[in-house]
Amino acid sequence: MSRLLPFLGFLLLVVLFGFGIWWNTQHDQREVPSPLINKPAPAFVLPRLDDPAQSVSREALLGKPYLINVFASWCVACGEEHPVLMADGKSIGVPIIGYNYKDAPDDAKAWLAQHGNPYDTVIVDQEGRTAIDFGVYGAPESFLVDGKGIIRYKRIGPLTPEAIEKELKPAIAALAKEKP
């Protein structure tokens, strides 16, 4: 019997590892729940890409829901996401604010000129200071902010057609229902 002990101990390990694999398929490792969800979006005042003299602030955007999409011309995954925004951006029903993150304004302009501009407004955070308040990991990331300035949904990584249909649009629909 004692000779079976190593084998039995190992069986326990196998069960634990099997559980680990199963657990990982259920939980996205990158999905660190954002503490900002259902909290007010951080205050920001950031210049517009097309006209740095003008700026956009959190207060100015209050009243209507909007989607903030963090992007940069250096970001490879943003290039993957871009066609999706170009195709489906108009269909989601809320304005999209492009959040140009740690980028040279000229590069960003050239990038948008080349690939098309899906954004209603583009704001610039060249230093990435405000992005820290938003808890941005890296580009791309997207935040859905409701009319009261509260973050309702967050996605790390590129928006895919699937994510837009299954996550973003239901979240926007839920906002519309709350209103009355």
Add this chain to the structure above:
Amino acid sequence: MTPELGQLALILALLLALAQGVLPLLGAWRGHRALMAVARPAAAGQAVFVAMAFALLVWSFLSFDFSVQYVADNSNLALPWYYRIAAVWGAHEGSLLLWIFILNLWTLALATLSRNLPEVFVARVLGVLGLGAVGFLAFSIFTSNPFARLLPMPADGGDLNPVLQDPGMTFHPPVLYMGYVGFSVAFAFSIAALLGGELEQAWVRWARPWTNVAWGFLSAGIVAGSWWAYAELGWGGWWFWDPVENASFMPWLVGAALIHAQAVTEKRGGLRAWTILLSIFAFSLSLLGTFLVRSGVLTSVHAFASDPRRGLFILCFLAVVVGGSLLLYALRAPKVAGGKPFGVVSRETAILVGNLMLTVAAAMVLLGTLFPLIGDALNLGKISVGPPYFGFLFTLLMIPVVVLLPFGPYLRWGKGDSPLLKQVLLRTGLATVACAIVAAFLTDGQAKAIAGTAAAVWCCIGTLLYVIKRWREMPAGRRYPAEMAGMLLAHFGVGVFLAGVMLTNALSVERDVRVAPGQTESIGGYDFRFDGVQQTQGPNWQGDQGVVTVLRNGREIAVMHPQKRTYLRGQVQTESAIDPGLFRDLYVALGEPMDRNHPDGAWALRLYDKPFVRWIWAGGLLMMLGGFFAAADRRFRTRKATEPAEMPAPAWQESRA
């Protein structure tokens, strides 16, 4: 065309591995010589095809074939050729191929050097190794194909993780894998012995040199990894108890236990079942390491791509290999506790205590590593135990090992020699106390530094006294047989390592400073003058390079150039500057400029003075040499199997018997 050829080569290798894994085992079972004879040519053929696949992957990297997904992901046009070769094992698919290639090298070496062993036994050993190769080749072909195509082909590729663009990283994985995979040989010997029901202990002597060499390589691999982390990560640390580090450390601990257990089994016939079990554990832990790294079950700083399909495959493979061998062990392990009897004070007892501590330490590391997973399973949330747990328990468990270590060579098999032991205890103890007192004065009574000095002197002086004793008592030429020289080197290495760990830990000085050009900061008696930051450029990166002049008593002793590099894909990587020395390292890492718009202004710098840090790796390398030396002993060279299995005990044993 090249990638398809590579893939074809892998498939052919898999078929040959199947032949090597199945036919010789069948042959050994049924006593069929023709089937047993398949083992060697199949192993050789498999090695040729895997070498071909490996060479083709190297070629794909060298010729910028970005139509291969793996090449496109891990290299680009600006990556220098040497890092393009290193990129072959820079990510999952390629390192798996390297693993298989190294398994083939070990198998080939065994096939060549085992001509004098019994045919049936060799057929079984090669068969078991073949089955291992089947598992890994299937893993590569079905879940991690390095030759998968990428269409449309991009104009340029991604980048090799900049963290890996360092000479240390070029050598670390191959050497480490030599160790990991090397334990497969000891494992195969044990399984073959179980299958054949070997009553003779001869197989243990045949397995010993292989185990020693594998352990030596593993030591070297861990040293290289530790050195790389120190030089590259910019934190000045040399060991982080990271899951992947632990994955290499557990087989090392069990391997160290196995080396000693094998000695007992070979020379005295004792601990037979234990030796077999340890061989199984050592290789299982190597496989487990692969599982932990590749399956993504644990997250770690070694961010390899993880994929549940891969995890499941390795888990099944692990279950079959380890589960199967442990079941075989339960059914076939030698039932009688054989071996010659031994007293309380004897070499056997000392080795047994050491074995116990090393295995418990490995179990402790395993438990700590798996803690986050257990936390998930019991719904306790993400909990992890950090360096406090590992550091404390490991130190505690190693105390008996360190205390016993100098006595190892003096103790005799079977029974002890108390008068001699008392003399050794007295001399070593006196030296230790004397040095500890000196250390207390020099370091203002720092407990860790005193303990470190004491432990190091205890091990080193104890070992040196034995070296002197042999020198006096034995005629020239017979003083230090290779096996003993290896043991003494490794034991001395433990002392050197201890000195390094404890003194670095106790005496290191670290300061984060903000300095303007021309300004001077002092730590540990050294003045660091910051002379500003220049722009610099490499083949595939641009960077800021600080200039720091180090002065001691007004005399310039070094000019250091810490860098902050930005690679093509925007990844930022610090490149610390190190001024190495036998007794201290000076280490400077460049932080951020205080004001982005004025890089000619003040910068943040991290300065370290790390005394004795190099002793850590020197100790590891001595242990490695010990493993290699011991394996080279003439006694291990196999003779014709027709000669009587009983070999004369070595002279140095008889002299004290």
